[in-house]
Amino acid sequence: MVIVFAVLALAVLVAANWYLWRRLFRDTTSGPGRGRRVGVAVVAGGWLLAIGALVGERTGAPFWLQQTLAWPGFLWLALSIYLLLGVVAGEVVRPLLRRFLERRDRRKAPVAAVAVPQPEPVPAGPAPEEPAEPASPRLLAAPSRRLFVSRVVGGAAAAAAVGTVGYGTYGVLRGPRVKRVTVPLAKLPRAAHGFRIAVVSDIHLGPVLGRGFAQKVVDTINSTQPDLVAVVGDLVDGSVKDLGPAAAPLSRLTAPAYFVTGNHEYFSGAEQWVEEVRRLGLLPLENARTELRHFDLAGVNDIAGESEGQGPDFGKALGDRDTTRACVLLAHQPVQIHDAVEHGVDLQLSGHTHGGQLWPGNLIAEAANPTVAGLERYGDTQLYVSRGAGAWGPPTRVGAPSDITVIELASRQA
Template sequence: MSSALFVVLVLPPLAALHHYVWRRMIRDTTTRGSRTRRAATALLILLGVLLVAAPPGERMLPKPLASALGWPGFLWMAGILYLGIALLAGEAIRPLLLRVLRRRAERVAPVANGERGKEGRITTDPSRRLFVCRSVALAAGAAAGAAVASGARTALGPPRLERITIPLSRLDPAAHGFRLVLLGDLHINALSGRGRTALIVDMINAVRPDMVAIVGDLVEDGDVADLGTVAEPLGELRAPHGSFFVTGNHEHFSGARQWIDFVGRLGIRTLENERVSLPGFDLAGVNDVSGEEYGEGPDYEAALGGLEPDRAVILLAHQPVQVHEATRYGVDLQLSGHTHGGQLWPFNHLVGLANPTVAGLDSYGDTQLFVTRGTGFWGPPVRLGVPPEINVIDLAATRA
């Protein structure tokens, strides 16, 4: 996203959300001019600045500085989201609490002169309103904090090994049981550590795959010079039929050529609009659709033209939406990522608006599409309700 679009489309609602949080969490719970209000306001402004600065900082700053800036900035990105949701839920609770407290006061407290409103009922006491505001703010803060903590623990913890068998009608029976591991959206960034990459590699090698497929967004935003050491353990992947890679949108944002060259030095082959022959099937790969802006877009004809009618073909394509072209060319199975399974509730219910499949296995005509939830995260190091995963796919031949 360009700077101009960011200023026009993102900053106004982000500023409005911060103002709303300030009103409910700070203004309504503190006294005017108090040190607490001034300090809390300053902290909120600082967090907002860090949030805005964290994404460009990933691309422009050295990794140690980008990491120091990114941890509070990206965590606050998730924090203010859930704080806003919790406070909005609190809007429905607030009048109910006030009503309960008012009725209790009517029953147990004597009514002094001047304490009744026009209808003869006790008016809302300022201290009572302050109590309700503080109670709702405390509950909202606790709920948001718990959501972010739980999501961060999930995102930063080890991914799950998810196993699935996918039958292919044109798969050569000799390839029955061929095991491939699907790795997507590792999103190496300023918050990533080399140890996590090594853990993922160990988990993959432990299942003894015949092949490894990496379906894009290996990197989030950054250069090989800054992030290459984090990705280096991928060179230890072990599979007798090799490891293959296709670009995702973030490779193109970061400079795809440097990352293609880098993974090549690790022994991972990038399929750039091409296909190779493997035992029992063909494996094809196309560039991500975002590469069109850089003159490196997908070329389906180059990768899929002239397919043999009785030979299965598996396509690696970063975005699920590319399945429409895969169907047109008669692809048996497309493997994709990109969606992260939604990553953050409630976005897991919204990403389906832009993607035909959010996660798992679907069919489109004679073409099957499998979408991994991925192992990494974009932006906030938080996955709520969407755990990271590595997919172990066993191919099954259905013809004798």
């Protein structure tokens, strides 16, 4: 089944890229030549860079090579998505534009027929041969009209894709914006009313987003003056050796900070990263709980840790707690909400989804997660999902802006 799925996926990918090349390069050129060869080089070269970036990241290739491949490769991934969407949308515009041009040409045709040339005197001699009947102006115009339509539609699709990816990349590099949400907890005492938790997830430090981006995240968190910082997974995409300096700004967080693993930590050496964030001053919650003054704060490992015998253990983190106290749980993936409900958690803080990151990726995220972004209630338990501060793969977001969320806890006794 895996082989069949891989073959089908490869066939779809090849067909989609052939269609993209056809609409953007073959149909916009008058014949075989340099333009079409450039198109082949762009499409094939873009995917070679993208595959190289993905493989290099997962196999731990030399970091300089990852950085070299990441920018062009990952940006091509995003650009190809919106180029494909653009040319598909162009199929609706194409016949409408062609029909408009045909009607315009028909309106002009009678005007051109008014000017009838006067016959000239024929000199004596043999009768001249009858000139061949000219081809229909409409037939002569058809190839050029098709070429014009293809160029207009292809150019518009390319401009829209480049603009979309450019703006989405700027949004990521600019840094996350602060979002504020008030969450009432029935068990929270009056003294804790207004307690602020800065939730940050999915920073994804790696070959694209480095130390400068981490510093922006830290500065943004500190500017909100939270009482507590919750880093809920997917901090990095790479080893401590390569990304330790990039994560160093986390030591400048001014509020007590807690950390739980995400799935990407298990691709990057989770044990080493747990020790590194501890060295930076964060407290890892590995299936553990700490009793704060007014409520319990717990954390569980990510589901991806199960392959290493380090998966989530809700019993260990929550089994013996005082259930009369409010409990806030840090868990990377929203799907862990069902276990949280069973263990009487009041609020779960998660990330993982990126809000879909690249529209229409939100549709896929909605199929795989109970909540993609925002606050929802599951029985007596509330779940808040952050869209994340960074981005994985393409450093681009479309329709899913990055955020750092300040959760303000509210007591119903206040």
